[in-house]
Amino acid sequence: MKTRLSCTLAAVLSLAACSSSKHTVGFAVDGMACANCANEVAHHLETVPGVKSAKVDFARKWATVNLNPDQPASMGALQSAVADWRKEHMGAEVDPACENPEARKQLMEQGK
8 A cells, every 4th residue: 555645744733733633633644636536635634533524625735624622533544545545546547536637647657
């Protein structure tokens, strides 16, 4: 499984936890070819127990996740959700929902 959130994930997450509200985290997400990818990543994040909502900004390559204050999801669970999306997305030869097949092909060639 080829997974990357960011080479500086730990630093990004630490900054996000310090600069965001107590129940909101933000982190970089790479490997998206189009805005539909961002929607799919957000959907995968929202399936994680302890997540209230998630938004992924394709242009900024940034996820913002609102956590359940009573039982917040762990960063490991969020990372796993992104990794699961990437495995599904990049594991398929063709993604009919992809809005930019050429960018997706390039990402696959780069191993992202």
